[in-house]
Structure formats: structure tokens, C-alpha cells
Amino acid sequence: MNKVGLSQGVHMELVNKTATHSHQGKAPEIWAINSGKGGVGKTFITSSLGLTLSKLNYNVLIVDLDLSGANMHTALGLKPSHLNMRHFLDEQKSLSEIVIPTPFPKLSYIQGVWDLWVPFDLSKFDEFKMSAELKKLKYDYILVDFGVGPFEKFFNMFLECDQRIVVSSPEPTSIEKTYRFIESYICQNLKSKATPEAYHKLINTLRDFRHNVLDNPFSFKSYLKENDGLTLEPFNKLNREPLKLLINGIRSQSLMDLGYSMKSVCNKYYGLNVDYIGHIEFDNSVWQSVKNMEPVLIAQPFTPVAGQFLSICKYLADSKEIQVAA
Numbered sequence: 001m002n003k004v005g006l007s008q009g010v011h012m013e014l015v016n017k018t019a020t021h022s023h024q025g026k027a028p029e030i031w032a033i034n035s036g037k038g039g040v041g042k043t044f045i046t047s048s049l050g051l052t053l054s055k056l057n058y059n060v061l062i063v064d065l066d067l068s069g070a071n072m073h074t075a076l077g078l079k080p081s082h083l084n085m086r087h088f089l090d091e092q093k094s095l096s097e098i099v100i101p102t103p104f105p106k107l108s109y110i111q112g113v114w115d116l117w118v119p120f121d122l123s124k125f126d127e128f129k130m131s132a133e134l135k136k137l138k139y140d141y142i143l144v145d146f147g148v149g150p151f152e153k154f155f156n157m158f159l160e161c162d163q164r165i166v167v168s169s170p171e172p173t174s175i176e177k178t179y180r181f182i183e184s185y186i187c188q189n190l191k192s193k194a195t196p197e198a199y200h201k202l203i204n205t206l207r208d209f210r211h212n213v214l215d216n217p218f219s220f221k222s223y224l225k226e227n228d229g230l231t232l233e234p235f236n237k238l239n240r241e242p243l244k245l246l247i248n249g250i251r252s253q254s255l256m257d258l259g260y261s262m263k264s265v266c267n268k269y270y271g272l273n274v275d276y277i278g279h280i281e282f283d284n285s286v287w288q289s290v291k292n293m294e295p296v297l298i299a300q301p302f303t304p305v306a307g308q309f310l311s312i313c314k315y316l317a318d319s320k321e322i323q324v325a326a
């Protein structure tokens, strides 16, 4: 079946419910999708959030920031294109020149680097230039799928985004790495207001703590109160614009509350307000649809997973606009 034809039913239904949205004249809102562990579904989540927002009649651009084995095209059911992020990073083209249209109305994407075959030279990556160029593009939403890795440039860019989403799977391997990611996120924020000595002391203390205690979160706020050269100030911003937590791949009812538990752990121990935005259940049709080169939200628009993405988008998007138009 034709992808556009299939998408049109749900697309029109949502369009009818929601008047034309546009951030006319406004800079796009940039959502970052990141994770502590690879393979937890970032690309699937990004493609599905993008498809859902486009069905809500927003103009959406997906940016695949995977700089090695990018595969957003596969999640969208498309063949890889010659045109990709490498052309921007090699300064051959601007970002707007490497935007690729998709068969889905109002959805375009920038393909990550998939044709390199040599390690990527991160010195070519200027995160501030990329953020500045992204902000000039004429879209309502730009969704950035981050490559995994504790690279400072990725962190800097992540911090620049309007919504910062961290995806975790419910497995212990992923949960553990999600907490490590959140700790790095806090440290990176504290660094901006710390003296270099105090920052290094913090990292060494955290390292010693981890060598002795693996399971318990480190109490940043108590540490900051007792040590000079660091301030609590970055926590004000972190708590005003909280990190969003999304749990992907839930297979049983008993795991439904995991996001709330992780949120309260962050609150109680790190002193960090994390906003749990919901879960996406594990659904065999997700990987089956990837195999069939048709996104699950297009092949099965009424699957519960589609409803879960819709709730998350409505929560994150400008809910006022949606309510007024509904």
C-alpha cells in the first residue's frame, strides 16, 4: 500500500481536530532525543514523534545526529540518500541544502552520516554553529536524534535545545546508564558556574563514591552545600526546565510505574526535578514494520503505540494551541 495514502486518513482526522498550527515568525522549537545507553529506541522515538507532530499539522524537521551509522532513513522506511550531514560538516552545503523531503506531509529530515567508513573527526563538528543554523530554519519543530557517546560537543548541543528528552528502556543495563547520563548532565551544568579546581574535586569525589557505592545516587545538593567553588545556581535552571524522561519498550504492567520511581530517585537524591513524560510499550509490530520499510505509525495508525506518542506530543507541544483549536 502507498505510504502517503495510508497516512492520509489519520493525518486528515488529526488535521480536522486541530486548526492549522504554525509558529509563524517564531524560531523553531528544538527537541533533543538522547539516552545513556545505545539501542534503547532513540531513532524510533524521534521518527515517531516527528510523524505524530506532522499529523498534528506542524511543520517538522528531523535531524539525525548520528555521525557513524545513521539509520533514521530506515526508521522512516526510506532508502539512504547521498545527501547527508557529512556535506554540512565538510562545509560543502548549508543545513537547508541537505534537507530531504519525505513522503509524509509536513515532515522532512536531515540524514545523519552513514557513508564514512573511517572514524569521524569530531573537530569538524561545531555544535554552536549547528544550533545557530537550526534556529534559523523555518519549521515549527526540529527533532534531533543524538548519537550516543559522552562527547562534550554533543552535551553542549543537547543543553542548547528547548526540550531535552532522555530515553531509557526498562532493563537494568539501561536504567544504570540513564542515571550515569543524568549525573553527567548535572556535572556539565555545574561546570559552567564552578572554579576548575572545585569542578575537578567534584568529579574525583563522585568517582570515589561510585567505586564504593554503585547503586545509590550521589547527593549533589549536600555536596554543593559543603564545598566551596561550586554553586547551587545551575539547579534553578535545571529545575525550571526539567529533563524529560521517556521509558521505551515496556513489556508488562508491573513496569508502568518505573518512570515515576526514577523521577522520585532523581528528586530525592540528586535534588533534580525530572519530568516523566510517559512510556511507549514494546510492540512487535515496531520492528516488523521497520523490516517492511513502513513506519509503524503509518502501517498501523491506530495501534496503542500511536496513542502513546500522541499523548506525549500533546503534553510536550504547545498544549494551549492544541486546546484552542480542538
Ligand SMILES: Nc1ncnc2c1ncn2[C@@H]1O[C@H](COP(=O)(O)OP(=O)(O)OP(=O)(O)O)[C@@H](O)[C@H]1O
Binding pocket: 035, 037, 038, 039, 040, 041, 042, 043, 044, 045, 066, 148, 248, 249, 250, 280, 281, 282, 283, 284, 285, 286, 287, 290
Ligand atoms: N517500543 C518498541 N517496541 C518494539 N521494538 C522497538 C521499540 N522501540 C525500538 N524498537 C526496536 O529496537 C531497535 C533499536 O531501536 P533504535 O534503532 O531506535 O535505537 P537507538 O537508541 O536509536 O539505537 P542507537 O543507539 O544504535 O542509535 C530497532 O530495531 C527498533 O525497531
Ligand SMILES: [Mg+2]
Binding pocket: 042, 043, 044, 066, 071, 145
Ligand atoms: Mg539511533
